[in-house]
Amino acid sequence: MNESNKLTIKDLINIGVFTALYFVVFFVVSFVGYVPILMVLLPFICPIVAGIPYMLFLTRVRKFGMVLIMALILGLLELVMGRPWPVVLIAIAAGLCAELILKAGQYKSVKSCVLSSGVFSLWMIGMALPLFFGYRDSYLAGLVSGYGQAYVDTLASLTPDWAFFALIALCFVGGIIGGLVGSAVLKKHFKKAGMA
Amino acid sequence: MQAQVDTFRITGERSILDPRVGMLAILTVSAVMIGGSITGIDFWLRLVCCVLPLLGLVALRRWRFAVVYAALYAFALMMEGAVFQLTSGAFNMVVMILGGLISRFFAPVVMGYCVMQSTTVAEFIAAMERMHVPSAVTIPLSVMFRFFPTIAEENGAITEAMRMRQVSGMRRGLVKRMEYELVPVMMSTVRISDELSQAALTKGLGGDTRRTHICEVGFRARDYVLLVLLSAVLVLFVVT
Amino acid sequence: MIELKDVSYAYRVTDADGNVQMRPALKKTSLSIRAGEFVVLTGGSGCGKTTVCRLLNGLIPHYFEGELEGEVLLDGANVAAQPIYETAKRVGSVFQNPRSQFFNVDTTSELAFAAENQGRDPERIRRDIAVAAERLGLEPLLRRSMFALSGGEKQKIACGSVAVADSDVVVLDEPSSNLDVEGIEALRATLVLWKEQGKTVVIAEHRLFFLKGIADRVLVFRDGEVVRSLDAVAFAMLTPEECVGMGLRATDLNSVAFPAHSIDESPVVILKDVSFHYTKESGMDIPSLSLPQGQITVVIGRNGAGKSTLARALCGLNRRAKGSVVLGGETIPLSRMLSRCYLVMQDVNHQLFTDSALEEVRISVPETVPEKLREEKAREALRLVGMEEFSEQHPMALSGGQKQRVAIASAIAANKEILIFDEPTSGLDYVHMRQTADALQALRDLGKTILVITHDVELIALCADNVVRMDDGRIAESYCVNVENVPRLVSFFLNQPAQQPAVAVTT
Numbered sequence: 001m002n003e004s005n006k007l008t009i010k011d012l013i014n015i016g017v018f019t020a021l022y023f024v025v026f027f028v029v030s031f032v033g034y035v036p037i038l039m040v041l042l043p044f045i046c047p048i049v050a051g052i053p054y055m056l057f058l059t060r061v062r063k064f065g066m067v068l069i070m071a072l073i074l075g076l077l078e079l080v081m082g083r084p085w086p087v088v089l090i091a092i093a094a095g096l097c098a099e100l101i102l103k104a105g106q107y108k109s110v111k112s113c114v115l116s117s118g119v120f121s122l123w124m125i126g127m128a129l130p131l132f133f134g135y136r137d138s139y140l141a142g143l144v145s146g147y148g149q150a151y152v153d154t155l156a157s158l159t160p161d162w163a164f165f166a167l168i169a170l171c172f173v174g175g176i177i178g179g180l181v182g183s184a185v186l187k188k189h190f191k192k193a194g195m196a
Numbered sequence: 197m198q199a200q201v202d203t204f205r206i207t208g209e210r211s212i213l214d215p216r217v218g219m220l221a222i223l224t225v226s227a228v229m230i231g232g233s234i235t236g237i238d239f240w241l242r243l244v245c246c247v248l249p250l251l252g253l254v255a256l257r258r259w260r261f262a263v264v265y266a267a268l269y270a271f272a273l274m275m276e277g278a279v280f281q282l283t284s285g286a287f288n289m290v291v292m293i294l295g296g297l298i299s300r301f302f303a304p305v306v307m308g309y310c311v312m313q314s315t316t317v318a319e320f321i322a323a324m325e326r327m328h329v330p331s332a333v334t335i336p337l338s339v340m341f342r343f344f345p346t347i348a349e350e351n352g353a354i355t356e357a358m359r360m361r362q363v364s365g366m367r368r369g370l371v372k373r374m375e376y377e378l379v380p381v382m383m384s385t386v387r388i389s390d391e392l393s394q395a396a397l398t399k400g401l402g403g404d405t406r407r408t409h410i411c412e413v414g415f416r417a418r419d420y421v422l423l424v425l426l427s428a429v430l431v432l433f434v435v436t
Numbered sequence: 437m438i439e440l441k442d443v444s445y446a447y448r449v450t451d452a453d454g455n456v457q458m459r460p461a462l463k464k465t466s467l468s469i470r471a472g473e474f475v476v477l478t479g480g481s482g483c484g485k486t487t488v489c490r491l492l493n494g495l496i497p498h499y500f501e502g503e504l505e506g507e508v509l510l511d512g513a514n515v516a517a518q519p520i521y522e523t524a525k526r527v528g529s530v531f532q533n534p535r536s537q538f539f540n541v542d543t544t545s546e547l548a549f550a551a552e553n554q555g556r557d558p559e560r561i562r563r564d565i566a567v568a569a570e571r572l573g574l575e576p577l578l579r580r581s582m583f584a585l586s587g588g589e590k591q592k593i594a595c596g597s598v599a600v601a602d603s604d605v606v607v608l609d610e611p612s613s614n615l616d617v618e619g620i621e622a623l624r625a626t627l628v629l630w631k632e633q634g635k636t637v638v639i640a641e642h643r644l645f646f647l648k649g650i651a652d653r654v655l656v657f658r659d660g661e662v663v664r665s666l667d668a669v670a671f672a673m674l675t676p677e678e679c680v681g682m683g684l685r686a687t688d689l690n691s692v693a694f695p696a697h698s699i700d701e702s703p704v705v706i707l708k709d710v711s712f713h714y715t716k717e718s719g720m721d722i723p724s725l726s727l728p729q730g731q732i733t734v735v736i737g738r739n740g741a742g743k744s745t746l747a748r749a750l751c752g753l754n755r756r757a758k759g760s761v762v763l764g765g766e767t768i769p770l771s772r773m774l775s776r777c778y779l780v781m782q783d784v785n786h787q788l789f790t791d792s793a794l795e796e797v798r799i800s801v802p803e804t805v806p807e808k809l810r811e812e813k814a815r816e817a818l819r820l821v822g823m824e825e826f827s828e829q830h831p832m833a834l835s836g837g838q839k840q841r842v843a844i845a846s847a848i849a850a851n852k853e854i855l856i857f858d859e860p861t862s863g864l865d866y867v868h869m870r871q872t873a874d875a876l877q878a879l880r881d882l883g884k885t886i887l888v889i890t891h892d893v894e895l896i897a898l899c900a901d902n903v904v905r906m907d908d909g910r911i912a913e914s915y916c917v918n919v920e921n922v923p924r925l926v927s928f929f930l931n932q933p934a935q936q937p938a939v940a941v942t943t
Binding site: 023069 | 203219222223225226227230301303304305306307308309311312331332333335336337338339340341342343344346347374375378379381382383385386388389392393396397401402
């Protein structure tokens, strides 16, 4: 068996399979958002559930690039499905940070795996980004001519920037919890079954 | 987990557009619709970009969808363009949010839908290979598309078994319910992934020669026309 | 020419405590296979035949981790020394599980896949696909979704992919495990074609009957060694007793012995007006069917005859099926049958949810049983199937046969009256098939009414009391297994009209 750090075919297939599983879990859980009140909690709930397959994924490849490629593909998929384009950039950034954290723990340390689950979850916020910056700013800019600055400022205060940072925090904490749950599931099932 | 992820088609006639042009169309529509302002030249660019998905729907003969789409956009653009200038206060807010959400987020999603509905997985992957996207990305991508239906199949069998064993309700709590469903799905994933890797290796995936592909992708006249149009829109959008 | 020179192999495995162990699979084996030879590898599970397949196609040492000694030469080239994609150019592989061995979502791409990986000219690949499709009868399958195909059709595509790549060596690892009668016929036709084309074929199999007349040599493995080598003539002469003695499946379905056993009259479970329709034309329609209570009834029929539909409807899993069941004088609508039936699925992995065999059985114990007694009930059920010593193990760490017994134990614990088995012996060797037959008989002795969907004549011979044959969603015939009825049962599996016994034909 090739022990080098280059991704093998087996690794690439694992990345594909787990990206599919991660996306399906994410996609299905996001249906919870159709219940209006829970929609606000979506960035919290999604990473918790999706963190479980993510933790299993981390035991299956353990090589540089695994998480980055996953993030890139998730971003591309969202892009093709017509989600706002910044999602790709955010996904790559989140994936890279998660990857570096894993590398620092040599892909083995449970602590760094859990932390990387938290950071990785941040790829999701790309989808909410334009709600706060791109969309709002250009929209408001269009309003200034008709209504004056004061009116626009009142409107802007309804979607404050701090809400965006609260979103990031929520997502991150969700990812950490997902990572912890995931590592408990690994211990309870996969280690015991000799599969991880 | 009941929902099925809608992605590219599996089989069918050659796609209407080259997948690369399709991707550029999605990107352009996404950038212009979401980021564009509602006045000046941006107004005209956004108008072009919300007509593109409509053409896609017509080309796919999704008549009813096309009518709904056209009606929604007429409504949203009217909201943005006229109604909110005449209103104020809370009602104005509702108008702005409703009109804005529809006009900005719906068109890219429909554009994505059109491209996916007219493109097969094989075409998409072949197009990526043509663009010299490395195999470190194209292989996981192909595997992912192949795996979506597999997850649906596995999950279907597992939820059926849960019903048969009468553990599918919430009587044992949400956590147990999710454990009984998610863990077997993850176990199947691991097993199938191993077997798939073996099959792929014995079929010579990852060799030193460049892969060929039997599926036809390439630019036709309509691809060039759209390419020029999309580039013009993008340039105007970025420059102004 | 393929040569194995003094090859030994041991897999590296990790046990539940995380310790690495070496599990020997092949011991000092030497053999040589001529170009164009058709070799069958057989023997019980874990005997080393699959390991030989993996050595030939390079998965050992390029995928599996372990210790390899000796060398495997493919026309003089060392398989271990060259990259696996080089081996792949010469050796085509077909695997056991039709669902996990395709890489593409549509059939035509899958047929082209191996050839594309070699970088062949697309024009030529398209031509080769047309030729292979014509020869192997794949035309109706072209340009379809892989997910819409039956197991047999998927296996045909897997063979087709090897044919398009035009490998001169083909290695098949238990390809018939998940196939029904038709699937096996198609596989046999492909194998005959490859033999005629002069390809070297190496096939590891439990089921041997369809290989008679094609195999040039049969190697019987036990504990990682070749214990017997038979040429075509010796293989043809093998008696049923010798097969059983070596733990092999029957080489001739006509010679499968049906032990005589008396079948008593018993009350019946009656299915009334059971129907389900996918479309107007296709579906299942059963006005009335009687299943003797406390007996084993097997359901046979071709692919798509409605066997699984019947099983799912009877269990109440198919919400849209209509009808009712009369059980002990009580008429029960299908929708309420879930609490009376237990289905052991073909892929038993799908119905195991917990982290220990004991817990798996315990969650099936009815809630009317007091909490304190539940564990005891569960242990008792595990004892009945001989799995008590494994009660703390994770179900997924068990072997296929053991998982099946855990599922049976949880059926016993659930105290359901009707037990349904969907292909319980697919892919099992003789010894494990026998164990399943014994387990079914033990359940019958407990008074359970048992329905078994199967293609396995040997299993039927060992334990069936009655046969129901389905065709096109209807009950074609239903009879009890006795001396008069055996020929028509066997003839179904041989796909020929019932033969008059012993008519000598001289030429």
